[in-house]
Amino acid sequence: MxxxxxxxxxxxxxxxxxxxxxxxxxxxxxxxxxxxxxxxxxxxxxxxxxxxxxxxxxxxxxxxxxxxxxxxxxxxxxxxxxxxxxxxxxxxxxxxxxxxxxxxxxxxxxxVTEITRKKVESFLKIWDYDQELQKLNEKLVAKNGELEQFANIIAHDLKTPLNNIKSLVEFIEEEHLLDLKEEATELFDMVKSSAMSMSKLIDDLLFYSKNVENNEGKEAISILNEVNAVIKLLNPNNNIRIAKENLNHKINFQSVAFKQIIQNLLSNAIKYNDKAITEITISYNEELKQIAIRDNGPGIPEGQAEKIFQMFYTLGKSSRGDSGTGIGLNLVRKLADRNEVKVYYNSQFKDGSEFVISELQTA
Structure with missing residues:
Protein backbone atom coordinates (compact mmCIF):
# COMPACT_ATOMS: atom_id res chain seq x y z
CA MET A 1 0.00 0.00 0.00
CA VAL A 112 12.07 20.33 -20.21
CA THR A 113 11.27 17.09 -18.38
CA GLU A 114 14.40 16.81 -16.23
CA ILE A 115 14.39 20.50 -15.19
CA THR A 116 10.70 20.29 -14.33
CA ARG A 117 11.21 17.22 -12.14
CA LYS A 118 14.25 18.65 -10.35
CA LYS A 119 12.55 21.96 -9.58
CA VAL A 120 9.46 20.25 -8.23
CA GLU A 121 11.58 17.87 -6.14
CA SER A 122 13.52 20.79 -4.66
CA PHE A 123 10.44 22.75 -3.68
CA LEU A 124 8.79 19.70 -2.16
CA LYS A 125 11.87 19.30 0.04
CA ILE A 126 11.48 22.94 1.10
CA TRP A 127 7.85 22.18 1.93
CA ASP A 128 8.93 19.23 4.06
CA TYR A 129 11.42 21.39 5.96
CA ASP A 130 8.75 24.04 6.51
CA GLN A 131 6.35 21.44 7.93
CA GLU A 132 9.03 20.16 10.31
CA LEU A 133 9.76 23.71 11.45
CA GLN A 134 6.07 24.30 12.09
CA LYS A 135 5.88 21.14 14.21
CA LEU A 136 8.96 22.19 16.17
CA ASN A 137 7.50 25.65 16.66
CA GLU A 138 4.25 24.18 17.97
CA LYS A 139 6.23 22.08 20.44
CA LEU A 140 8.22 25.14 21.52
CA VAL A 141 5.04 27.13 22.06
CA ALA A 142 3.65 24.29 24.19
CA LYS A 143 6.90 24.06 26.17
CA ASN A 144 6.98 27.83 26.66
CA GLY A 145 3.45 27.62 28.04
CA GLU A 146 4.57 24.96 30.50
CA LEU A 147 7.63 27.00 31.48
CA GLU A 148 5.50 30.10 32.01
CA GLN A 149 3.17 28.14 34.27
CA PHE A 150 6.17 26.73 36.13
CA ALA A 151 7.63 30.24 36.52
CA ASN A 152 4.34 31.46 38.00
CA ILE A 153 4.34 28.62 40.52
CA ILE A 154 7.97 29.22 41.49
CA ALA A 155 7.38 32.96 41.80
CA HIS A 156 4.40 32.35 44.07
CA ASP A 157 6.31 29.84 46.21
CA LEU A 158 9.26 32.23 46.56
CA LYS A 159 7.22 35.34 47.28
CA THR A 160 5.06 33.73 49.96
CA PRO A 161 7.92 33.22 52.46
CA LEU A 162 9.33 36.64 51.55
CA ASN A 163 6.01 38.27 52.36
CA ASN A 164 5.93 36.32 55.63
CA ILE A 165 9.42 37.60 56.50
CA LYS A 166 8.40 41.20 55.84
CA SER A 167 5.22 40.82 57.88
CA LEU A 168 7.07 39.24 60.82
CA VAL A 169 9.74 41.95 60.84
CA GLU A 170 7.11 44.70 60.74
CA PHE A 171 5.18 42.99 63.56
CA ILE A 172 8.31 42.75 65.76
CA GLU A 173 9.16 46.37 65.08
CA GLU A 174 5.67 47.55 66.00
CA GLU A 175 5.46 45.44 69.15
CA HIS A 176 8.99 46.06 70.42
CA LEU A 177 9.87 49.42 68.88
CA LEU A 178 10.94 50.96 72.19
CA ASP A 179 13.00 47.92 73.16
CA LEU A 180 15.07 47.84 69.97
CA LYS A 181 18.54 49.30 70.00
CA GLU A 182 19.78 51.43 67.11
CA GLU A 183 21.92 48.56 65.79
CA ALA A 184 18.94 46.17 65.83
CA THR A 185 16.78 48.72 64.03
CA GLU A 186 19.37 48.96 61.26
CA LEU A 187 19.45 45.18 60.95
CA PHE A 188 15.66 45.06 60.64
CA ASP A 189 15.82 47.72 57.92
CA MET A 190 18.39 45.61 56.05
CA VAL A 191 16.14 42.53 56.27
CA LYS A 192 13.17 44.47 54.92
CA SER A 193 15.26 46.05 52.16
CA SER A 194 16.67 42.67 51.10
CA ALA A 195 13.21 41.07 51.10
CA MET A 196 11.83 43.91 48.98
CA SER A 197 14.76 43.67 46.55
CA MET A 198 14.31 39.92 46.21
CA SER A 199 10.57 40.35 45.65
CA LYS A 200 11.28 42.91 42.94
CA LEU A 201 13.83 40.58 41.32
CA ILE A 202 11.28 37.75 41.22
CA ASP A 203 8.74 40.07 39.60
CA ASP A 204 11.33 41.21 37.05
CA LEU A 205 12.36 37.67 36.18
CA LEU A 206 8.74 36.59 35.82
CA PHE A 207 8.07 39.56 33.52
CA TYR A 208 11.23 38.73 31.57
CA SER A 209 10.28 35.07 31.07
CA LYS A 210 6.83 36.06 29.82
CA ASN A 211 7.57 39.04 27.64
CA VAL A 212 11.14 39.04 26.36
CA GLU A 213 11.97 36.87 23.38
CA ASN A 214 15.14 36.76 21.35
CA ASN A 215 16.71 40.23 21.36
CA GLU A 216 13.54 42.24 22.00
CA GLY A 217 13.28 44.66 24.90
CA LYS A 218 16.72 46.22 24.61
CA GLU A 219 17.15 49.70 26.01
CA ALA A 220 19.89 52.17 26.86
CA ILE A 221 21.10 51.24 30.34
CA SER A 222 23.80 52.71 32.56
CA ILE A 223 26.48 50.13 33.34
CA LEU A 224 27.27 51.87 36.63
CA ASN A 225 23.65 52.06 37.80
CA GLU A 226 22.96 48.43 36.93
CA VAL A 227 26.14 47.22 38.66
CA ASN A 228 25.36 49.31 41.76
CA ALA A 229 21.86 47.80 41.92
CA VAL A 230 23.33 44.29 41.84
CA ILE A 231 25.94 45.07 44.51
CA LYS A 232 23.24 46.50 46.75
CA LEU A 233 21.23 43.32 46.34
CA LEU A 234 24.26 41.10 47.11
CA ASN A 235 25.09 43.26 50.16
CA PRO A 236 28.74 42.10 50.40
CA ASN A 237 30.41 42.10 53.82
CA ASN A 238 33.60 43.93 54.83
CA ASN A 239 35.83 41.10 53.61
CA ILE A 240 34.68 41.69 50.03
CA ARG A 241 36.05 44.66 48.12
CA ILE A 242 34.51 45.52 44.75
CA ALA A 243 36.27 48.14 42.63
CA LYS A 244 34.50 49.82 39.69
CA GLU A 245 36.50 51.26 36.82
CA ASN A 246 35.19 53.39 33.94
CA LEU A 247 31.60 52.16 34.29
CA ASN A 248 29.91 55.50 33.66
CA HIS A 249 28.81 54.52 30.14
CA LYS A 250 25.60 53.38 28.48
CA ILE A 251 25.00 50.23 26.44
CA ASN A 252 22.01 48.68 24.69
CA PHE A 253 20.91 45.67 26.72
CA GLN A 254 17.89 44.08 28.36
CA SER A 255 18.06 45.50 31.86
CA VAL A 256 16.93 42.37 33.73
CA ALA A 257 19.22 40.16 31.66
CA PHE A 258 22.22 42.41 32.33
CA LYS A 259 21.58 42.38 36.09
CA GLN A 260 21.29 38.58 36.04
CA ILE A 261 24.60 38.23 34.20
CA ILE A 262 26.44 40.58 36.57
CA GLN A 263 24.82 39.01 39.64
CA ASN A 264 25.82 35.49 38.63
CA LEU A 265 29.41 36.47 37.81
CA LEU A 266 29.84 38.47 41.04
CA SER A 267 28.23 35.73 43.14
CA ASN A 268 30.63 33.16 41.71
CA ALA A 269 33.61 35.45 42.28
CA ILE A 270 32.59 35.73 45.94
CA LYS A 271 31.53 32.12 46.46
CA TYR A 272 34.63 30.48 45.01
CA ASN A 273 37.21 32.90 46.38
CA ASP A 274 39.81 31.32 48.66
CA LYS A 275 41.44 34.49 50.01
CA ALA A 276 40.88 36.19 53.37
CA ILE A 277 39.98 39.37 51.48
CA THR A 278 38.01 38.93 48.28
CA GLU A 279 39.02 41.52 45.69
CA ILE A 280 36.86 42.01 42.61
CA THR A 281 37.26 44.57 39.83
CA ILE A 282 34.56 45.43 37.30
CA SER A 283 35.84 47.52 34.39
CA TYR A 284 34.63 48.74 31.01
CA ASN A 285 36.93 49.08 27.99
CA GLU A 286 35.57 51.67 25.55
CA GLU A 287 37.85 50.69 22.68
CA LEU A 288 37.12 46.95 22.88
CA LYS A 289 33.50 47.51 23.97
CA GLN A 290 33.71 44.91 26.69
CA ILE A 291 33.22 44.51 30.42
CA ALA A 292 35.70 42.47 32.45
CA ILE A 293 35.03 41.03 35.92
CA ARG A 294 38.27 39.99 37.62
CA ASP A 295 38.84 38.43 41.04
CA ASN A 296 41.79 37.25 43.10
CA GLY A 297 40.41 33.72 43.56
CA PRO A 298 41.93 30.38 42.55
CA GLY A 299 40.87 30.60 38.90
CA ILE A 300 39.38 27.88 36.71
CA PRO A 301 41.38 24.66 36.14
CA GLU A 302 42.97 24.43 32.72
CA GLY A 303 40.76 22.75 30.13
CA GLN A 304 37.49 23.65 31.86
CA ALA A 305 37.07 27.21 30.58
CA GLU A 306 34.24 26.21 28.24
CA LYS A 307 32.79 23.31 30.25
CA ILE A 308 31.75 25.65 33.06
CA PHE A 309 29.08 27.13 30.76
CA GLN A 310 27.40 23.74 30.29
CA MET A 311 24.13 23.07 32.09
CA PHE A 312 24.61 21.36 35.49
CA TYR A 313 28.43 21.35 35.18
CA THR A 314 30.05 22.32 38.48
CA LEU A 315 33.57 22.53 39.89
CA GLY A 316 32.51 20.89 43.15
CA LYS A 317 32.28 22.63 46.49
CA SER A 318 33.51 26.18 46.86
CA SER A 319 36.16 27.28 49.32
CA ARG A 320 33.31 28.29 51.63
CA GLY A 321 31.88 24.78 51.66
CA ASP A 322 28.78 25.32 49.54
CA SER A 323 28.28 24.06 46.00
CA GLY A 324 26.66 25.49 42.90
CA THR A 325 23.79 24.05 40.89
CA GLY A 326 25.56 24.28 37.55
CA ILE A 327 22.80 26.52 36.18
CA GLY A 328 24.17 30.04 36.75
CA LEU A 329 26.83 30.22 34.04
CA ASN A 330 24.62 28.40 31.55
CA LEU A 331 21.98 31.07 32.18
CA VAL A 332 24.65 33.76 31.74
CA ARG A 333 25.59 32.33 28.33
CA LYS A 334 21.95 32.13 27.19
CA LEU A 335 21.15 35.68 28.31
CA ALA A 336 24.27 36.92 26.52
CA ASP A 337 23.28 35.10 23.33
CA ARG A 338 19.82 36.59 23.56
CA ASN A 339 21.38 40.05 23.64
CA GLU A 340 23.80 39.25 20.80
CA VAL A 341 26.94 39.55 22.93
CA LYS A 342 29.64 37.06 23.96
CA VAL A 343 30.58 35.90 27.45
CA TYR A 344 33.73 33.87 27.98
CA TYR A 345 36.35 32.98 30.58
CA ASN A 346 39.79 34.48 29.87
CA SER A 347 42.15 31.56 30.41
CA GLN A 348 45.16 33.89 29.82
CA PHE A 349 44.45 35.75 33.07
CA LYS A 350 46.68 34.11 35.71
CA ASP A 351 46.06 36.16 38.88
CA GLY A 352 42.61 34.76 39.59
CA SER A 353 39.58 34.63 37.29
CA GLU A 354 38.46 36.99 34.56
CA PHE A 355 35.11 36.77 32.81
CA VAL A 356 34.58 39.02 29.78
CA ILE A 357 31.33 40.33 28.28
CA SER A 358 32.29 41.41 24.75
CA GLU A 359 30.78 42.84 21.56
CA LEU A 360 28.62 45.25 23.55
CA GLN A 361 26.59 47.84 21.67
CA THR A 362 27.04 51.38 22.98
CA ALA A 363 23.97 53.55 23.42
Whole structure:
Protein backbone atom coordinates (compact mmCIF):
# COMPACT_ATOMS: atom_id res chain seq x y z
CA MET A 1 0.00 0.00 0.00
CA UNK A 2 1.50 3.33 -1.10
CA UNK A 3 1.59 6.20 1.39
CA UNK A 4 0.82 9.60 -0.07
CA UNK A 5 3.45 12.10 1.04
CA UNK A 6 2.58 15.10 -1.11
CA UNK A 7 -0.41 16.48 -2.93
CA UNK A 8 0.30 18.60 -6.00
CA UNK A 9 -2.26 20.92 -7.57
CA UNK A 10 -1.91 21.53 -11.34
CA UNK A 11 -4.02 24.30 -12.89
CA UNK A 12 -4.26 24.87 -16.64
CA UNK A 13 -7.20 25.60 -18.95
CA UNK A 14 -5.75 23.23 -21.57
CA UNK A 15 -6.42 19.53 -20.69
CA UNK A 16 -3.54 18.38 -22.92
CA UNK A 17 -1.09 20.49 -20.89
CA UNK A 18 -2.37 18.96 -17.65
CA UNK A 19 -1.94 15.41 -19.00
CA UNK A 20 1.62 16.15 -20.11
CA UNK A 21 2.62 17.81 -16.83
CA UNK A 22 1.00 15.09 -14.75
CA UNK A 23 2.88 12.37 -16.63
CA UNK A 24 6.18 14.14 -15.89
CA UNK A 25 5.50 14.52 -12.15
CA UNK A 26 3.73 11.26 -11.24
CA UNK A 27 5.37 9.25 -8.44
CA UNK A 28 4.14 6.55 -6.08
CA UNK A 29 4.11 8.86 -3.04
CA UNK A 30 2.34 11.77 -4.75
CA UNK A 31 -1.29 12.52 -5.41
CA UNK A 32 -1.70 14.87 -8.35
CA UNK A 33 -4.91 16.89 -8.52
CA UNK A 34 -5.74 18.71 -11.76
CA UNK A 35 -8.26 21.40 -12.61
CA UNK A 36 -8.99 23.76 -15.51
CA UNK A 37 -9.48 27.15 -13.85
CA UNK A 38 -8.33 29.34 -10.99
CA UNK A 39 -11.79 29.32 -9.39
CA UNK A 40 -11.81 25.53 -9.36
CA UNK A 41 -8.29 25.56 -7.88
CA UNK A 42 -9.44 27.81 -5.02
CA UNK A 43 -12.25 25.37 -4.21
CA UNK A 44 -9.77 22.49 -4.07
CA UNK A 45 -7.50 24.43 -1.71
CA UNK A 46 -10.38 24.73 0.75
CA UNK A 47 -10.63 20.92 1.00
CA UNK A 48 -7.14 19.56 0.42
CA UNK A 49 -3.73 20.07 2.06
CA UNK A 50 -1.57 20.93 -0.94
CA UNK A 51 2.24 20.80 -0.86
CA UNK A 52 2.92 22.55 -4.19
CA UNK A 53 0.93 24.44 -6.81
CA UNK A 54 1.82 24.66 -10.50
CA UNK A 55 -0.40 27.18 -12.25
CA UNK A 56 -0.60 28.39 -15.85
CA UNK A 57 -0.31 32.15 -16.27
CA UNK A 58 -2.66 32.66 -19.24
CA UNK A 59 -6.16 31.44 -18.38
CA UNK A 60 -9.60 32.94 -19.06
CA UNK A 61 -11.70 34.51 -16.25
CA UNK A 62 -8.92 34.29 -13.64
CA UNK A 63 -5.31 34.23 -14.79
CA UNK A 64 -2.39 32.81 -12.82
CA UNK A 65 -1.43 36.19 -11.39
CA UNK A 66 -4.89 36.76 -9.94
CA UNK A 67 -5.01 33.22 -8.55
CA UNK A 68 -1.70 33.60 -6.71
CA UNK A 69 -2.66 37.03 -5.40
CA UNK A 70 -5.78 35.51 -3.78
CA UNK A 71 -3.96 32.50 -2.29
CA UNK A 72 -1.27 34.70 -0.73
CA UNK A 73 -3.91 36.74 1.10
CA UNK A 74 -5.36 33.71 2.94
CA UNK A 75 -3.38 32.44 5.97
CA UNK A 76 -4.06 28.74 5.24
CA UNK A 77 -2.72 28.95 1.67
CA UNK A 78 -0.21 31.83 1.86
CA UNK A 79 2.79 29.58 2.47
CA UNK A 80 2.10 26.96 -0.22
CA UNK A 81 4.97 27.19 -2.72
CA UNK A 82 3.72 28.14 -6.18
CA UNK A 83 5.39 27.74 -9.58
CA UNK A 84 4.17 29.56 -12.67
CA UNK A 85 4.02 27.46 -15.84
CA UNK A 86 3.97 29.83 -18.79
CA UNK A 87 4.63 30.34 -22.47
CA UNK A 88 4.88 34.12 -21.96
CA UNK A 89 8.18 35.81 -22.68
CA UNK A 90 10.74 35.57 -19.90
CA UNK A 91 11.10 39.37 -19.86
CA UNK A 92 12.00 40.86 -16.49
CA UNK A 93 8.67 42.71 -16.10
CA UNK A 94 6.68 39.44 -16.18
CA UNK A 95 9.07 37.65 -13.85
CA UNK A 96 9.20 40.55 -11.40
CA UNK A 97 5.43 40.75 -11.28
CA UNK A 98 5.21 37.05 -10.41
CA UNK A 99 7.82 37.31 -7.66
CA UNK A 100 6.12 40.39 -6.23
CA UNK A 101 2.91 38.38 -5.93
CA UNK A 102 4.69 35.57 -4.08
CA UNK A 103 5.48 32.93 -6.68
CA UNK A 104 8.72 31.06 -6.05
CA UNK A 105 9.78 30.10 -9.59
CA UNK A 106 8.95 29.72 -13.29
CA UNK A 107 8.73 26.81 -15.72
CA UNK A 108 8.74 27.94 -19.34
CA UNK A 109 6.91 26.06 -22.09
CA UNK A 110 7.83 23.88 -23.83
CA UNK A 111 8.73 22.08 -20.59
CA VAL A 112 12.07 20.33 -20.21
CA THR A 113 11.27 17.09 -18.38
CA GLU A 114 14.40 16.81 -16.23
CA ILE A 115 14.39 20.50 -15.19
CA THR A 116 10.70 20.29 -14.33
CA ARG A 117 11.21 17.22 -12.14
CA LYS A 118 14.25 18.65 -10.35
CA LYS A 119 12.55 21.96 -9.58
CA VAL A 120 9.46 20.25 -8.23
CA GLU A 121 11.58 17.87 -6.14
CA SER A 122 13.52 20.79 -4.66
CA PHE A 123 10.44 22.75 -3.68
CA LEU A 124 8.79 19.70 -2.16
CA LYS A 125 11.87 19.30 0.04
CA ILE A 126 11.48 22.94 1.10
CA TRP A 127 7.85 22.18 1.93
CA ASP A 128 8.93 19.23 4.06
CA TYR A 129 11.42 21.39 5.96
CA ASP A 130 8.75 24.04 6.51
CA GLN A 131 6.35 21.44 7.93
CA GLU A 132 9.03 20.16 10.31
CA LEU A 133 9.76 23.71 11.45
CA GLN A 134 6.07 24.30 12.09
CA LYS A 135 5.88 21.14 14.21
CA LEU A 136 8.96 22.19 16.17
CA ASN A 137 7.50 25.65 16.66
CA GLU A 138 4.25 24.18 17.97
CA LYS A 139 6.23 22.08 20.44
CA LEU A 140 8.22 25.14 21.52
CA VAL A 141 5.04 27.13 22.06
CA ALA A 142 3.65 24.29 24.19
CA LYS A 143 6.90 24.06 26.17
CA ASN A 144 6.98 27.83 26.66
CA GLY A 145 3.45 27.62 28.04
CA GLU A 146 4.57 24.96 30.50
CA LEU A 147 7.63 27.00 31.48
CA GLU A 148 5.50 30.10 32.01
CA GLN A 149 3.17 28.14 34.27
CA PHE A 150 6.17 26.73 36.13
CA ALA A 151 7.63 30.24 36.52
CA ASN A 152 4.34 31.46 38.00
CA ILE A 153 4.34 28.62 40.52
CA ILE A 154 7.97 29.22 41.49
CA ALA A 155 7.38 32.96 41.80
CA HIS A 156 4.40 32.35 44.07
CA ASP A 157 6.31 29.84 46.21
CA LEU A 158 9.26 32.23 46.56
CA LYS A 159 7.22 35.34 47.28
CA THR A 160 5.06 33.73 49.96
CA PRO A 161 7.92 33.22 52.46
CA LEU A 162 9.33 36.64 51.55
CA ASN A 163 6.01 38.27 52.36
CA ASN A 164 5.93 36.32 55.63
CA ILE A 165 9.42 37.60 56.50
CA LYS A 166 8.40 41.20 55.84
CA SER A 167 5.22 40.82 57.88
CA LEU A 168 7.07 39.24 60.82
CA VAL A 169 9.74 41.95 60.84
CA GLU A 170 7.11 44.70 60.74
CA PHE A 171 5.18 42.99 63.56
CA ILE A 172 8.31 42.75 65.76
CA GLU A 173 9.16 46.37 65.08
CA GLU A 174 5.67 47.55 66.00
CA GLU A 175 5.46 45.44 69.15
CA HIS A 176 8.99 46.06 70.42
CA LEU A 177 9.87 49.42 68.88
CA LEU A 178 10.94 50.96 72.19
CA ASP A 179 13.00 47.92 73.16
CA LEU A 180 15.07 47.84 69.97
CA LYS A 181 18.54 49.30 70.00
CA GLU A 182 19.78 51.43 67.11
CA GLU A 183 21.92 48.56 65.79
CA ALA A 184 18.94 46.17 65.83
CA THR A 185 16.78 48.72 64.03
CA GLU A 186 19.37 48.96 61.26
CA LEU A 187 19.45 45.18 60.95
CA PHE A 188 15.66 45.06 60.64
CA ASP A 189 15.82 47.72 57.92
CA MET A 190 18.39 45.61 56.05
CA VAL A 191 16.14 42.53 56.27
CA LYS A 192 13.17 44.47 54.92
CA SER A 193 15.26 46.05 52.16
CA SER A 194 16.67 42.67 51.10
CA ALA A 195 13.21 41.07 51.10
CA MET A 196 11.83 43.91 48.98
CA SER A 197 14.76 43.67 46.55
CA MET A 198 14.31 39.92 46.21
CA SER A 199 10.57 40.35 45.65
CA LYS A 200 11.28 42.91 42.94
CA LEU A 201 13.83 40.58 41.32
CA ILE A 202 11.28 37.75 41.22
CA ASP A 203 8.74 40.07 39.60
CA ASP A 204 11.33 41.21 37.05
CA LEU A 205 12.36 37.67 36.18
CA LEU A 206 8.74 36.59 35.82
CA PHE A 207 8.07 39.56 33.52
CA TYR A 208 11.23 38.73 31.57
CA SER A 209 10.28 35.07 31.07
CA LYS A 210 6.83 36.06 29.82
CA ASN A 211 7.57 39.04 27.64
CA VAL A 212 11.14 39.04 26.36
CA GLU A 213 11.97 36.87 23.38
CA ASN A 214 15.14 36.76 21.35
CA ASN A 215 16.71 40.23 21.36
CA GLU A 216 13.54 42.24 22.00
CA GLY A 217 13.28 44.66 24.90
CA LYS A 218 16.72 46.22 24.61
CA GLU A 219 17.15 49.70 26.01
CA ALA A 220 19.89 52.17 26.86
CA ILE A 221 21.10 51.24 30.34
CA SER A 222 23.80 52.71 32.56
CA ILE A 223 26.48 50.13 33.34
CA LEU A 224 27.27 51.87 36.63
CA ASN A 225 23.65 52.06 37.80
CA GLU A 226 22.96 48.43 36.93
CA VAL A 227 26.14 47.22 38.66
CA ASN A 228 25.36 49.31 41.76
CA ALA A 229 21.86 47.80 41.92
CA VAL A 230 23.33 44.29 41.84
CA ILE A 231 25.94 45.07 44.51
CA LYS A 232 23.24 46.50 46.75
CA LEU A 233 21.23 43.32 46.34
CA LEU A 234 24.26 41.10 47.11
CA ASN A 235 25.09 43.26 50.16
CA PRO A 236 28.74 42.10 50.40
CA ASN A 237 30.41 42.10 53.82
CA ASN A 238 33.60 43.93 54.83
CA ASN A 239 35.83 41.10 53.61
CA ILE A 240 34.68 41.69 50.03
CA ARG A 241 36.05 44.66 48.12
CA ILE A 242 34.51 45.52 44.75
CA ALA A 243 36.27 48.14 42.63
CA LYS A 244 34.50 49.82 39.69
CA GLU A 245 36.50 51.26 36.82
CA ASN A 246 35.19 53.39 33.94
CA LEU A 247 31.60 52.16 34.29
CA ASN A 248 29.91 55.50 33.66
CA HIS A 249 28.81 54.52 30.14
CA LYS A 250 25.60 53.38 28.48
CA ILE A 251 25.00 50.23 26.44
CA ASN A 252 22.01 48.68 24.69
CA PHE A 253 20.91 45.67 26.72
CA GLN A 254 17.89 44.08 28.36
CA SER A 255 18.06 45.50 31.86
CA VAL A 256 16.93 42.37 33.73
CA ALA A 257 19.22 40.16 31.66
CA PHE A 258 22.22 42.41 32.33
CA LYS A 259 21.58 42.38 36.09
CA GLN A 260 21.29 38.58 36.04
CA ILE A 261 24.60 38.23 34.20
CA ILE A 262 26.44 40.58 36.57
CA GLN A 263 24.82 39.01 39.64
CA ASN A 264 25.82 35.49 38.63
CA LEU A 265 29.41 36.47 37.81
CA LEU A 266 29.84 38.47 41.04
CA SER A 267 28.23 35.73 43.14
CA ASN A 268 30.63 33.16 41.71
CA ALA A 269 33.61 35.45 42.28
CA ILE A 270 32.59 35.73 45.94
CA LYS A 271 31.53 32.12 46.46
CA TYR A 272 34.63 30.48 45.01
CA ASN A 273 37.21 32.90 46.38
CA ASP A 274 39.81 31.32 48.66
CA LYS A 275 41.44 34.49 50.01
CA ALA A 276 40.88 36.19 53.37
CA ILE A 277 39.98 39.37 51.48
CA THR A 278 38.01 38.93 48.28
CA GLU A 279 39.02 41.52 45.69
CA ILE A 280 36.86 42.01 42.61
CA THR A 281 37.26 44.57 39.83
CA ILE A 282 34.56 45.43 37.30
CA SER A 283 35.84 47.52 34.39
CA TYR A 284 34.63 48.74 31.01
CA ASN A 285 36.93 49.08 27.99
CA GLU A 286 35.57 51.67 25.55
CA GLU A 287 37.85 50.69 22.68
CA LEU A 288 37.12 46.95 22.88
CA LYS A 289 33.50 47.51 23.97
CA GLN A 290 33.71 44.91 26.69
CA ILE A 291 33.22 44.51 30.42
CA ALA A 292 35.70 42.47 32.45
CA ILE A 293 35.03 41.03 35.92
CA ARG A 294 38.27 39.99 37.62
CA ASP A 295 38.84 38.43 41.04
CA ASN A 296 41.79 37.25 43.10
CA GLY A 297 40.41 33.72 43.56
CA PRO A 298 41.93 30.38 42.55
CA GLY A 299 40.87 30.60 38.90
CA ILE A 300 39.38 27.88 36.71
CA PRO A 301 41.38 24.66 36.14
CA GLU A 302 42.97 24.43 32.72
CA GLY A 303 40.76 22.75 30.13
CA GLN A 304 37.49 23.65 31.86
CA ALA A 305 37.07 27.21 30.58
CA GLU A 306 34.24 26.21 28.24
CA LYS A 307 32.79 23.31 30.25
CA ILE A 308 31.75 25.65 33.06
CA PHE A 309 29.08 27.13 30.76
CA GLN A 310 27.40 23.74 30.29
CA MET A 311 24.13 23.07 32.09
CA PHE A 312 24.61 21.36 35.49
CA TYR A 313 28.43 21.35 35.18
CA THR A 314 30.05 22.32 38.48
CA LEU A 315 33.57 22.53 39.89
CA GLY A 316 32.51 20.89 43.15
CA LYS A 317 32.28 22.63 46.49
CA SER A 318 33.51 26.18 46.86
CA SER A 319 36.16 27.28 49.32
CA ARG A 320 33.31 28.29 51.63
CA GLY A 321 31.88 24.78 51.66
CA ASP A 322 28.78 25.32 49.54
CA SER A 323 28.28 24.06 46.00
CA GLY A 324 26.66 25.49 42.90
CA THR A 325 23.79 24.05 40.89
CA GLY A 326 25.56 24.28 37.55
CA ILE A 327 22.80 26.52 36.18
CA GLY A 328 24.17 30.04 36.75
CA LEU A 329 26.83 30.22 34.04
CA ASN A 330 24.62 28.40 31.55
CA LEU A 331 21.98 31.07 32.18
CA VAL A 332 24.65 33.76 31.74
CA ARG A 333 25.59 32.33 28.33
CA LYS A 334 21.95 32.13 27.19
CA LEU A 335 21.15 35.68 28.31
CA ALA A 336 24.27 36.92 26.52
CA ASP A 337 23.28 35.10 23.33
CA ARG A 338 19.82 36.59 23.56
CA ASN A 339 21.38 40.05 23.64
CA GLU A 340 23.80 39.25 20.80
CA VAL A 341 26.94 39.55 22.93
CA LYS A 342 29.64 37.06 23.96
CA VAL A 343 30.58 35.90 27.45
CA TYR A 344 33.73 33.87 27.98
CA TYR A 345 36.35 32.98 30.58
CA ASN A 346 39.79 34.48 29.87
CA SER A 347 42.15 31.56 30.41
CA GLN A 348 45.16 33.89 29.82
CA PHE A 349 44.45 35.75 33.07
CA LYS A 350 46.68 34.11 35.71
CA ASP A 351 46.06 36.16 38.88
CA GLY A 352 42.61 34.76 39.59
CA SER A 353 39.58 34.63 37.29
CA GLU A 354 38.46 36.99 34.56
CA PHE A 355 35.11 36.77 32.81
CA VAL A 356 34.58 39.02 29.78
CA ILE A 357 31.33 40.33 28.28
CA SER A 358 32.29 41.41 24.75
CA GLU A 359 30.78 42.84 21.56
CA LEU A 360 28.62 45.25 23.55
CA GLN A 361 26.59 47.84 21.67
CA THR A 362 27.04 51.38 22.98
CA ALA A 363 23.97 53.55 23.42
Missing amino acids: NTIKHKLLLIDDQPANLIALKSILEKHDREIITCNSGNEGLQILLKEKISLILVDVQMPEMDGYEFVEITKQHPTTANIPTIFVTAISDEAKYINKAYDLGAIDFLFKPL
